[in-house]
Amino acid sequence: MPDPIIVLSAQGLQKSFASPAGPLEVLRSVDLVVHAGESVSIRGSSGSGKTTLLQLLGGLDVADAGEANFLLPGRGLVPAHLNLGKGVGFVFQNYQLMPELNALENVRLAAQVAGRPATGADAYALLESVGLGGRVRHLPSQLSGGECQRVAIARALINRPSVLLADEPTGNLDEATGAEVMRLLLQVVAESGTALVLVTHSREFAARTDRQWVLSNGVLSPA
Amino acid sequence: MPWFLHLALRQLFPPGKRFPAFATVSILGVGLGVAALLVVQTVMNGFGEEHRLRIRESFGDCVVVARTPIEHPQDLLKALRADAAVASATPYSEGPALARQGDFSGVAFVRGIDPTDQGHPARKYVFAGGFDELDDGRVILGFGLARALRVQVGDKIEVWSPAMAERAEKGKAPLPAVFEVCALVRTGFTEVDDRAAFIPLRRFNQLWSMGDRVHGLTLRLKEPAQAYEVAARLNVGRPTLQFVPWQEIKKNFLEAIRFEKTMLFFLMFIITLVASFSIGSTLFSAVIRRSREVGVLVALGARRLDLVALFGLQGLLIGALGTSLGFLLTWLILFFREQILGTINYLFGNGDMVANVYQFSKVPLHYDASDFFVAAFFTLLVTTIAGLVPAFWAAGRKPSEAMRDA
């Protein structure tokens, strides 16, 4: 078997924040590697730094030390913070859709912002694959929470990222809806061959990923 | 369409809302500011133009005077008429006299003119009677003066000139000259209408004992705008004469109008500035409210300049729409200006201010494209700056922090 392709890698990630009581060390030294197509989960108590870690992995913030890289097809592993919007897709706890754009436009926006030709047909196909074929003209305010999150998943996939970073994607949803969204998320990443890093509080959802990690005291370790 | 323009339009005009509060109020604010500015500028232009026209009509495009009355003006007139730039040249004499009819009297500013002058400006303003009826026994009166004397066309008035006082000093009994009113003129310029009296130049010179001397010459030019150049050229070789272009005749007055216009521009522009400040602050709070959206856009790969464009464009769009609305409002206000003024006069009982104070029968207008360009340029500039300040602030934020905002 050939070596699996690495789509995300972090070495020695350190991050601390200034706080009134002196520097708050959130991440001490985090190393991780994610391979193409696999799904991994990260659990940890509230305030343990899960969101901070995802932001470093996706390049939304820069680590104090260490580096975070992701795979950009054709260019190999590249520093995350210099390549925003290119190799990774984000799914957030509170959907973060543009309230003035309808479902289809929200999905297309991701392609347009990334500077790709934004075909409505691609966006429509993705919405259909998350079960929203009949809701493409709805504004976020006209969609339920679960539907919003499905739009967000479609948006995260439109640029065909090699890895998808999901931060508590079911955190705002009731149990049944959450389970449905989770099923869908795992299904679409499997179908598209995208790797998934899932931050969740749920052991049950975590158990459905290929590998499970726990973040505590600023270090990531296998569960 | 680039995505930031699409999103900017959507944020300004969210789907489903016919009159989004922020955009509507901001556009109205800018529109009112622009309209106030342009209405004032256009009316000021109108006053300026009207005054310039009246000055040219009253004095000609160029006046030729000297320290003493001009002797034998015929040769000079012939030479001037031969000049390519000169449309016509006519001699004139003028002076105040006492006009009387029964128990009514008034000061007449008598001007001796050539009754055959086909280009005489007073012809345009004949209100009753006929200009061509003018002869040595007849006079043309301003409408206001005729009213003060209680005369109409066909009535007779007496005119007492200063030369008659001279006769009285020499012990001779002065007799007034009697004229029949043959026409009334109404220019709408009360300074003229309340005082003007035209008689033939020959008759004037008799009454004022001028012989065949005249007070000056009136030139009408083919290109009135070039009065300065023509006057300077004609003056060469005629050192005893003074050629005064119309722009110089009431120079301080014209300068004052121009200065007033500039000052009013700055005063009125303050309205637009205030409107822009409120756009700036409202956009700022919108940008803060949208912090998380800004973070998401960065996560999606938006560059700094895209974000600057997204919010900066909203200021520009408001400026552009507000300016257009302002143009429309300007036109509407000016189109209905008489009705608006009439209503104001009716409500506040001011009487007809325009006629009484400003000596015009109507609010004059003169649309000047450059006023519109200047107003549009400065309005777009300040509204764009008002949008750019919050835009740069938003674009400078760290996405990780922006996304943590509530």
Ligand SMILES: Nc1ncnc2c1ncn2[C@@H]1O[C@H](COP(=O)(O)OP(=O)(O)OP(=O)(O)O)[C@@H](O)[C@H]1O
């Ligand atoms: N910009 C910041 N400035 C100061 N402190 C910060 C900042 N961002 C995060 N922190 C702190 O870092 C710690 C980790 O925050 P983070 O959001 O990563 O936790 P989390 O594991 O995602 O928590 P939760 O499960 O509640 O979402 C928290 O204590 C938080 O207060």
Ligand SMILES: [Mg+2]
């Ligand atoms: Mg978190």
